[in-house]
Amino acid sequence: MNKKFLIIGALVIVIGVLTFLLWPWNRLADTIAIPYIAHQQPHIDPYLPAAEPLSDKLDEVLFDGLFNVSANPSGITYENALGEMVGSISNDNVVTIRLRTDRKWHNSFNVKTDDDDITISDGTPNYFSAKDLAYSLQRIERLGSLSPDYILVSQALTTIGFSGPNENNEIQFKFKSDRIWTDADIKEVLSFKILPEGSDPVAANYTVGTGPYLALAPKEDIFTFYKNPTGNASITRVLLNPFIDNSTFPSELKSAKINTLLDTPFGSLSPILEDPEYFFYKSNVSTTFFALLFNVERVPREKRLEIRKWINRQAVLGRFFKINTQQQRSIVDYKGNKNNFKDYLNNSVFPSSSYYVEEKIVTPKETDGSVNMALLPDTLRVKACLNFGLREEYSELIDIFNDPALFNNRIRVTAVTHDEIKNGNYDAVLIAFTGYRSTFLFDLYDIFLREPDLSRYQINLVTETGADGKAVVSPRSLTAGKNFFRMDASNPNEGADFVRLLESVYGFMSTREIGDKQAYAQFVHQTEEELGLGTWLFSVPSLSYFRTQFNPQSIDLYGVASQLSTIEKWKEQKK
Known part of the structure; x- marks a missing residue:
C-alpha cells in the first residue's frame, strides 16, 4: 500500500515538473520571441530601408555604430560602441574618435547547433579596424541619397571620410561650420552601422556585425539570434516566429507562443491583453x-x-x-x-x-x-x-x-x-x-x-x-x-x-x-x-506589448529610438 502511494506521489511530482517546464511561457524562458508575417521574411541591410519594418529594427540586434542610439526614461541617448570621443569638438570643428579595435566581428566565433542546444566557441579572431569604417563610409557614399545614413552623414561632414588612425587608434572627422555641434549631435551623425571590410556590396542580407546578437541559420522559417559571447546582452536568445498575418498576433502573445509584440493591430490597446498580471505595454x-x-x-x-x-x-x-x-x-x-x-x-x-x-x-x-x-x-x-x-x-x-x-x-x-x-x-x-x-x-x-x-x-x-x-x-x-x-x-x-x-x-x-x-x-x-x-x-499609433516575464523598467522605447535600440538591456523579472 505504501509502495503504491509512493509511486503515485512520484508520478504527480514528475507530471508537475514536466508541466512547469513545458508550459508555454517556460519554453520562452531567457528568450525574446517576436512574430513576423511568414511570407515577409526580413531582409537586413543597415544602409537601406526595407519593405518590412521589422528588417530595419533588426539592425539594432546585429550591428554597432561608432555610437549607438539608445533610450532611457528621459529620452534619447547615445552610447559608446565601436568608438569613443576624445575630448570635445575643436575650434576648427575637428572631432577625434578612439576606435575600439578589441571588438570582434561575429564571424570570429564557431557556432554549433544540436536541436535546441547551441554552443559558441572561439574561432579565428577578426577584429574591428579603421578599414571596416572606411569601407562602410564608402558604401554609404556610393548609395547616395537612397541611404538615410548618407543624408545624415553628408549634411554634417565636410567630406565623407576621416584621417588616421594614429598609434592610439584615434581618427579625426571634420564637421561643417554651419552650426554649433553638441556631443549628442556628433554621436547621432556617427551612429550609422558598420559592416566588415570586404562585405558583398550587393548582398541580399547582411548578418555579420559586432552587435549584441549573432545571426544563426534559419530553421523552419524561425530566425534565431544568439547572445554575442563578448557582448553585454542580458537575455540569451532572440527568436522570430512566423505567422500568417498580424491579426493573430495578440492571441499568440496571450497564449505565450511569443512574448514580445512590437506592433498591435490599429496601434491600439488590446482588450485581450489588459491583465497587468501578465502583460504591459510601451508606446x-x-x-x-x-x-x-x-x-x-x-x-x-x-x-x-x-x-x-x-x-x-x-x-x-x-x-x-x-x-x-x-x-x-x-x-x-x-x-x-x-x-x-x-x-x-x-x-x-x-x-x-x-x-x-x-x-x-x-x-x-x-x-x-x-x-x-x-x-x-x-x-x-x-x-x-x-x-x-x-x-x-x-x-x-x-x-x-x-x-x-x-x-x-x-x-x-x-x-x-x-x-x-x-x-x-x-x-x-x-x-x-x-x-x-x-x-x-x-x-x-x-x-x-x-x-x-x-x-x-x-x-x-x-x-x-x-x-x-x-x-x-x-x-x-x-x-x-x-x-x-x-x-x-x-x-x-x-x-x-x-x-x-x-x-x-x-x-x-x-x-x-x-x-x-x-x-x-x-x-x-x-x-x-x-x-x-x-x-x-x-x-x-505605435504600441508594443510584452509579457510580464520581462522587467518593464529594463525596456525603454522613448520617442524616435528604434524599438530594439535597447534590446541588450532587456531583463527578465527576478523570481
Missing part, C-alpha cells in the same frame, strides 16, 4: 501612415483636387478607431496622451508627427474649402492589397470607404493581388507607408519613386552627370509603370510639373545642407498640393 512615435494615391493617367488634376477636398478624413479616422462607441479602439502615445485621435490626422505628404510639420517648416492647410461636386467622378475605383501586412487595418478601411452613408457609393474599394496594382489597374490605390522616420530624415523616395510591386522593395531613381560634373536626377526616374501615381515625365499635360516635383524630391533627399533641405521640403509640399497627387489620411 513609441508613429512609423506608419495610410494614404490614397491617385492614378494621374485616369484621374485629371481638377478631379484629384476636388476628391481630396471631398473625402472627410476625420470621419474616416472616427470609423477606423470607432471613436465614441462601445467598441472604441483606445490609443496612447509615447508622451502618455490617451485617445488623442485628432493628433494622428495628416494634412500633407509630411505626416503631422514629422519634424517638418512639428517645427512648422511646412504649414499644411487643415481645410480645403467647398467642393465642386460636378467635378467628382461617378465612381472612384480604388484597389488595395491585403497580402503584405496590416490586413486588419486594410479590411477596416475598405469597409469604411465602401459605406454608402459616408461616400454615397462614389468610392468603390476592392481587395486585389499585388499584380493588379503593379499593372496600374486603378483610379487610386489605398496604401500604408511603414517604417517612416519622424526626424528630418523623412524618406520621400519611398512615396514618390517606389516601384508599385508590393512583393519587393525597389526605388526607381535614375541619375546622370550634369554640366558641372555633379549628379543630377534624370526625368527617366518618372516612368508610369515605376511609381504608384503612374507619373511619367513624358505626360503631355503634366509632365513638366511632375519633373518639377521630382527635382524637389531629389533636392530634399540629396542635399548636404539643412537649410536647403528645409526649403526643398516646402517646395515638395507646395508642389504636391498643387498637383493633388494623394489624400493623406492619418498615421497609426
